[in-house]
Amino acid sequence: MKERIINIGPRLKQRRKEMRIKQTEMAKELGVSQTYLSNIEAGRTNCSITLFVDICNYLNVTPDYLMLGNMRGNRASIDIIDELKMCSSEEIATVKKIVDAFVLKKTEPY
Numbered sequence: 001m002k003e004r005i006i007n008i009g010p011r012l013k014q015r016r017k018e019m020r021i022k023q024t025e026m027a028k029e030l031g032v033s034q035t036y037l038s039n040i041e042a043g044r045t046n047c048s049i050t051l052f053v054d055i056c057n058y059l060n061v062t063p064d065y066l067m068l069g070n071m072r073g074n075r076a077s078i079d080i081i082d083e084l085k086m087c088s089s090e091e092i093a094t095v096k097k098i099v100d101a102f103v104l105k106k107t108e109p110y
Contacts (some may be wrong), residue, residue: 008052008066013041015059015066030054 029037029039030051039045047055050063084092 006067007043008047008055009041009043010067011066012055012059015039019059020057020088026058029058 015022023037023041027034027077030037032051036045038046052063052066056066059066084095087095
């Protein structure tokens with residue numbers, strides 16, 4: 001079976017530039033060479049799952065953003081997430097309804 005490869009490079013580079021992070025700075029923080037990171041961004045090489053997760057955390061994006069271009073999650077405050085962990089299933093369902101109503105309101109035409 002042939003392994004499918006996903007090119008995360010263009011979105012990785014775009015996000016890094018949006019955050020105004022230099023490639024050398026990011027490579028140093030991730031513990032890889034600047035050349036290796038450059039090769040990932042250019043699609044010349046792939047990275048390990050561990051490095052992929054580290055990249056997502058460093059750029060504050062979800063894996064689906066780098067793989068598919070969709071950004072979900074990671075926009076909510078960690079404090080909110082921690083508070084939600086202490087809620088019951090019923091309370092979580094109520095919060096979800098409130099968030100859904102807010103998002104629906106934002107998407108309605110003016």
